Amino acid sequence: MNTIITSLRxxxxxxxxxxxxxxxxxxxxxxxxxxxxxxxxxxxxxxxxPRVIVYFQVKTPEKDIFAIRxxxxxxxxxxxxxxxxxxxxxxxxxxxTENDPLLLEMTSPDILPASLExxxxxxxxxxxxxxxxSGMPGVDEVQYQKDIINNLLNxxxxxxxxxxFFFAYLMFMSIIVLTTTLSFKIALKRDEIQxxxxxxxxxxxxxxxxxxxxxxxxxxxxxxxxIILIGTMLTLNTVLATFFAGIPELTISLSEVQLQVxxxxxxFILFTLGVxxxxxxxxxxxxxxxxxxxxx
Amino acid sequence: MISFQQVAVRYPLGNVxxxxxxxxxxxxxxxxxxxxxxxxxxxxxKLILHELVPTEGVITIDDFQFSHKNFKRVxxxxxxxGVVFQDFKILPDDSVFENIAISMEIKGYPTKxxxxxxxxxxxxxxxxxxxxxxxxxxSAGELQRVAISRAIVGxxxxxxxxxxxxxxxxxxxxxxxxxxKKLAISKTILFATHNTDIVNSLRRRVLVLKDGRIIKDNxxxxxxx
Numbered sequence: 001m002n003t004i005i006t007s008l009r010x011x012x013x014x015x016x017x018x019x020x021x022x023x024x025x026x027x028x029x030x031x032x033x034x035x036x037x038x039x040x041x042x043x044x045x046x047x048x049x050p051r052v053i054v055y056f057q058v059k060t061p062e063k064d065i066f067a068i069r070x071x072x073x074x075x076x077x078x079x080x081x082x083x084x085x086x087x088x089x090x091x092x093x094x095x096x097t098e099n100d101p102l103l104l105e106m107t108s109p110d111i112l113p114a115s116l117e118x119x120x121x122x123x124x125x126x127x128x129x130x131x132x133x134s135g136m137p138g139v140d141e142v143q144y145q146k147d148i149i150n151n152l153l154n155x156x157x158x159x160x161x162x163x164x165f166f167f168a169y170l171m172f173m174s175i176i177v178l179t180t181t182l183s184f185k186i187a188l189k190r191d192e193i194q195x196x197x198x199x200x201x202x203x204x205x206x207x208x209x210x211x212x213x214x215x216x217x218x219x220x221x222x223x224x225x226x227i228i229l230i231g232t233m234l235t236l237n238t239v240l241a242t243f244f245a246g247i248p249e250l251t252i253s254l255s256e257v258q259l260q261v262x263x264x265x266x267x268f269i270l271f272t273l274g275v276x277x278x279x280x281x282x283x284x285x286x287x288x289x290x291x292x293x294x295x296x
Numbered sequence: 297m298i299s300f301q302q303v304a305v306r307y308p309l310g311n312v313x314x315x316x317x318x319x320x321x322x323x324x325x326x327x328x329x330x331x332x333x334x335x336x337x338x339x340x341x342k343l344i345l346h347e348l349v350p351t352e353g354v355i356t357i358d359d360f361q362f363s364h365k366n367f368k369r370v371x372x373x374x375x376x377x378g379v380v381f382q383d384f385k386i387l388p389d390d391s392v393f394e395n396i397a398i399s400m401e402i403k404g405y406p407t408k409x410x411x412x413x414x415x416x417x418x419x420x421x422x423x424x425x426x427x428x429x430x431x432x433x434x435s436a437g438e439l440q441r442v443a444i445s446r447a448i449v450g451x452x453x454x455x456x457x458x459x460x461x462x463x464x465x466x467x468x469x470x471x472x473x474x475x476x477k478k479l480a481i482s483k484t485i486l487f488a489t490h491n492t493d494i495v496n497s498l499r500r501r502v503l504v505l506k507d508g509r510i511i512k513d514n515x516x517x518x519x520x521x
Contacts, residue, residue: 195385198345200371200377200402200403201371203371205402
C-alpha cells in the first residue's frame with residue numbers, strides 16, 4: 001500500500017487527472033443507473049396494476065351490466081371485476097368535491113354513469129379486454145392505462161438508449177485518460193521493467209504494481225462518487241416522497257430477488273455502490289492491462 | 297548443463313555476431329569467455345538469457361531447449377539464471393536490500409527466506425552495512441557487489457557475468473574475483489572478460505572468441521593475448 005501511495009504522490013497531476021475523470025464517470029454513471037432503476041420500478045408498478053374502466057350509458061339497466069361483467073369474468077383474463085353503481089359513483093364524486101359544494105349542487109346520481117373496473121391478469125390483456133367490451137350494448141366509453149404505460153416505456157427506452165451512449169462515451173474517455181496516464185508512468189519505468197524481465201519476472205509480476213495503483217484510484221473515485229450519490233439520494237428521498245405519496249414502494253426484479261428502489265434504502269444503496277465499484281473495476285483493470293501490454 | 301549446437305547470430309544487414317558456436321558447459325563449471333570487444337562474448341550471454349534469439353542452431357539449458365522458433369518459457373528460464381551486468385542495472389529508486397530482494401520476490405519466496413538469503417549475500421559480498429542505502433549513494437565497486445548479490449540469491453544455478461570487473465580499480469576487481477571464487481563451488485559461472493590477469497589468476501576453462509567464432513576451448517585454463 002505504501003508503494004502505491006508513494007507512486008501516486010510522485011505524480012500528483014497525473015493522479016489528479018485520472019482521479020477526476022474516474023470520479024466524474026462514476027458519478028454520472030451512478031446517477032443514470034439510479035434514475036433508470038427508479039423508472040424501471042415505476043414502470044413495473046404501473047404494469048402490475050393493469051385496469052380497464054368501462055363507463056355505461058346512464059340508461060343502461062343493471063342486469064345488462066351484470067351480464068357483461070359475467071362475460072368478462074368468463075374470459076379468464078381478469079383478476080377482478082368491480083361494479084360501481086350510479087349511487088356509488090355519486091359518493092366518490094362527493095368525496096372529490098367536498099371542498100367545492102357548488103360543483104356538487106350541480107350534480108345528481110342519475111347523470112353519473114355506472115361503471116365496471118376490470119383488473120387485468122396481465123398488461124398485454126388490456127387492449128383485448130378493452131376491445132371485447134367496447135362493442136357491447138350500453139357501453140359508452142372504455143378507458144385503460146395504455147397511454148401511461150406506453151409513455152413510460154418510451155421514456156425508459158429513450159433514457160436507456162441515451163444512458164448506453166453516455167456509459168460508452170464515459171467509459172471510453174476514462175479508459176483513454178487512465179491508459180495515457182499509466183503509459184507515462186510505465187514509460188518512465190521502462191528500464192526498470194527491462195531489468196525485471198531479465199531477472200525472470202513474469203508479465204503478471206511486472207503488471208501488478210500498475211494494476212494495483214489503477215485499482216486504488218478506481219476505489220478512491222468510487223468512494224467519492226458514492227458519497228455524493230448517496231447524499232443526493234437521501235436528500236431527494238423527502239422531496240420525492242411528496243410526488244409519490246400514493247405509491248408505498250417501487251421494486252425491480254433481479255432474476256429471483258425483488259429489490260426495493262423506492263423509498264431509497266440500505267440494500268439499494270449497497271447495490272448502487274456495488275454496481276459503480278464493478279464499473280470502476282472494469283475500467284481500471286482494462287486500462288492498466290492495455291497500458292502495460294505495450295511494454296510486455 | 298548448457299549446450300550450444302552450431303549456434304549463429306546474424307543480423308539482417310549481414311553482420312555476424314556469432315557463427316557456428318558449439319560447446320557444452322557442465323553443472324558447477326566455471327568458464328571464462330575471453331576475446332576482444334565485438335568478439336561475441338556478450339552475444340553468448342544474451343543468447344543464454346534469451347535476450348537474443350539465435351538465427352541458427354539449438355541452445356539447451358537443463359530442460360529448456362530453444363532455437364530461432366518461438367520460445368514461451370522465457371521467464372521460467374531466466375529465473376534459473378543470475379546476471380551481473382556490465383552496467384550493473386540496479387534499480388535507482390530501491391535500496392540495496394530491495395534491489396537484491398527483488399530477485400527472490402520474482403520467484404515468490406516468502407519474506408522470511410528473502411531476508412535470510414539477502415543478509416547472507418550481503419555478508420558474502422561485504423556490503424552488509426550498505427543495505428539501507430540507495431544506488432546513488434554507492435561507489436561503482438559497491439554497485440557491482442549489489443549486482444553480484446542479486447545474481448546469487450534465490451537459488452539461481454547459473455551466473456552470467458558480463459565484464460564484472462570492467463569498470464573497477466584493480467583492488468576492487470580482485471575483491472570481486474574472490475567472491476566469484478567462493479561462488480564457483482556451487483554454481484555454473486560464465487565470466488566474460490578481456491582482463492588476462494584475472495583469467496590467469498584462476499585457472500579455469502577458457503573459451504576464446506574472435507570475430508564471432510570460438511577459436512579455442514582451453515580446458516586447462518590460461519590465456520594469452
